[in-house]
Amino acid sequence: MKKSRPPKKRPEEIKRDPLKELGMTEEDWAEFAHGVKLFNLGKFWHSHEAWEQIWLRHDEDERLFFQGLIQLAASYHQLVAKGNYRGLINNFEKAYDKLAVFQPEYLGVLVSPLLVFIQQGKKEAVRLGPAGLQGFNYNLIPKLQFHKPSNxxxxxxxxxxxxxxxxxxxxxxxxxxxxxxxxxxxxxxxxxxxxxxxxxxxxxxxxxxxxxxxxxxxxxxxxxxxxxxxxxxxxxxxxxxxxxxxxxxxxxxxxxxxxxxxxxxxxxxxxxxxxxxxxxxxx
Structure with missing residues (x-):
């Protein structure tokens, strides 16, 4: 029998104190690192798919972190691959709300700088408007800073x-x-x-x-x-x-x-x- 997915929660529904770290398996860490590498190579949809596998395997509230990363990757996919203004803005806003729960750092990712990049990217998109996204400054697309567990x-x-x-x-x-x-x-x-x-x-x-x-x-x-x-x-x-x-x-x-x-x-x-x-x- 197929396992039913746990209901999605809004960021404001997540208990922040204490905020736990997901119990990541070796498979999860490998998928996570692979997604980070893909994201930093500009392969945003592929990173989205890698992180989605982790999100689907977990039912803890803290899986919201991966949903935030997925929507961040979707933002830049909408920008780079589709030039979709509304998709870019919507995913920026959703990603920001979710990732803000986990600042300043979570699972080895520096979250606070990502929030700044999202704000700057949204401001740039609004300035350019739907017809001007081809002029988006790609230096406003971040590189994810991720460190593996200590060895x-x-x-x-x-x-x-x-x-x-x-x-x-x-x-x-x-x-x-x-x-x-x-x-x-x-x-x-x-x-x-x-x-x-x-x-x-x-x-x-x-x-x-x-x-x-x-x-x-x-x-x-x-x-x-x-x-x-x-x-x-x-x-x-x-x-x-x-x-x-x-x-x-x-x-x-x-x-x-x-x-x-x-x-x-x-x-x-x-x-x-x-x-x-x-x-x-x-x-």
Whole structure:
């Protein structure tokens, strides 16, 4: 017999105190991460379908979070694939109401910044009107910042990487403004890694290369690499390692804003998006 779906609840019907986290299975986490990756690649309908599988498997009130993400993905699908003004606005409003219940962060996703993007996107859509959506500023489409559950073994592995001579050499070069040289040093470290540690180091490689391109006013290349680095760092944002990851993400987000605000997205400079200083705390 097919299991009946639990009734949908409005955001105001959800008890916020205490707000629990869904009991996610390994299958759920894999589907969740896959949906995040699809969303960040601009495959909004496919991310919608991935998250819907999790939503259907749960009957807890907190599944509303996934409904909010589904409607957020639907918003951008209506914008990018259909140019549907009313569908965009309606889904923006529904997604905002649901996700607001879960701010500032839920299941490893930074929710508060998403709410800002929704507000900015809605404002942009209203400004353009139904006939002008082709002029929508796609820099107002967010990248989801998501970190996986903590992994003690990974923390030890990353600690060893951060304290390695070649990584420290890259850190010194980066802090001295030699971003391409830092990229090369970290790339040597990256080649020696496997699994999640390899992805972690690759984020540093891409960050350094992005700042190098920004220095040379190659904004398109810088933007691409900043987005890639932010996506990777997002998986490790809450990892308690020797380098704080969140300030790195924030600095790169600031650089992306500078690129997006520059005329023609082609004249942003290193002055507009200053790189962070890397500091290793005692291990």
């Amino acid at each position: 003690p073994d990974l923390l030890v592995e990353i600690g060893e990487v951060l304290r390695s001579d070649r990584f420290l050499e890259g850190t010194k070069l980066f802090n001295s403004g030699f971003h391409w040289e830092a990229h090369e040093a970290w790339e040597d470290v990256w080649r020696e890694q496997e699994g999640d540690a390899k992805t972690f180091v690759q984020a540093f490689v891409q960050m350094a290369a992005a700042y190098s391109f920004l220095k040379r006013a190659r904004s398109s290349s810088a933007k691409y690499l900043f987005e890639k680095a932010i996506e990777k760092f997002g998986e490790y944002e809450n990892l308690d390692c020797e380098i704080a990851i969140r300030p790195l993400i924030q600095s790169m987000m600031h650089a992306l804003e500078a690129i997006g605000q520059s005329p023609g997205n082609g004249t942003a400079s290193l002055v507009d998006g200053s790189p962070p200083m890397l500091h290793l705390s005692p291990g």
